Amino acid sequence: MAVASDQVRADCIEANEFPEWSQQYRVMAVPKVVINDRVQFEGALPERDFLSAVLRAVNGGGTLG
Amino acid sequence: MPILSEKDREAVKKEFEKLTDPVKVTVFSQELGSETCQQTERLVKEVVELTDKATVEVLNLVLDREKAEAYGVDRVPALVVEGAKDYGIRFFGIPAGYEFTNLIDAMVVASTGKPALSQETQTALAGLTSPVHIKVFATPT
DSSP: OTTTOTTEEEEEEEGGGOHHHHHHTTOOSSSEEEETTTEEEESOOOHHHHHHHHHHHHSSOOOOO | OOSSOHHHHHHHHHHGGGOOSOEEEEEEEOTTOOHHHHHHHHHHHHHHTTOSSEEEEEEETTTTHHHHHHHTOOSSSEEEEESSSOOOEEEESOOOTHHHHHHHHHHHHHHHOOOSSOHHHHHHHHTOOSOEEEEEEEOOO
């Protein structure tokens, strides 16, 4: 997705190595995805649903727990 | 002793047949950083040795602060994977296990500039007008 758009930045984070970071985002299970600190989900999503999450993150809607 | 097994190397070499253009991995480390920084540095060096299309640069989070800020890197170990441009691909922590596969995939996609996404998804992403910052938390196993 980062390659598909200049607007997208993608960070892959090793959760165990950054406990404070993981705690900040309440990572209980992996993979956990957080988009713009607004939309989050756990587990792998089909591409279409992942895209919906991205669009939700930029169009408003969605809250971070 | 190398980190990658002979089997790993062969698998990576096979994936790297897909590389079309140069890809650069910048490793941010810290001199007195954890052992993970050193391991990450070694791992990436072993990976780029498997192709003549990849290069590695090791930078220091403190000494190269300006570059770190420009890349949006504030902790180590961190990797920046770039192709024809900086697409915004970052790794934090040692890319081992599943993350290792992701690193190799990221290098391939940064090299080719061709995302492995449906046309529909690519069209939607191309229409984005504001920044999207995706964080994926994962563990090696």
